[in-house]
Amino acid sequence: MSTMEIDGRQVRESSRRSGAVWTWQSQSEQPIDYEIEWVQEKDVFLYGTRVRPGGWNVSELDQSTWVNDGTLEGAREVVERRMSSMPR
Structure with missing residues (x-):
């Protein structure tokens, strides 16, 4: 797993059996988890x-x-x- 800063956000990249996923969290009182998953196949x-x-x-x-x-x-x-087009 690696971490990078993209558009002012700390984004974690990790591998999955299906490909890769990038995750980040909102900076609010009740944080929202976000992810972008690339399905390689x-x-x-x-x-x-x-x-x-809750669930995804x-x-x-x-x-x-x-x-x-x-x-x-x-x-x-x-x-x-x-x-930059994704929620914070």
Whole structure:
């Protein structure tokens, strides 16, 4: 797992069997967990949110905007480039 700063947020990158995931948390009284998951086999990005102790709400991000070359490095570049459009 590694941590990077993207658009003023501390974002953790970790691997999953399906690909990779980038997670961060809001800076509010009741924090919201956010994640972007890259599913390597399908080369798609999923967006998840959760207010603890609840479960995750997950949706697929627009494939015409979240475009990747099928590699982890490419997925990382897409996340870094598109992070500014995601909630804080």
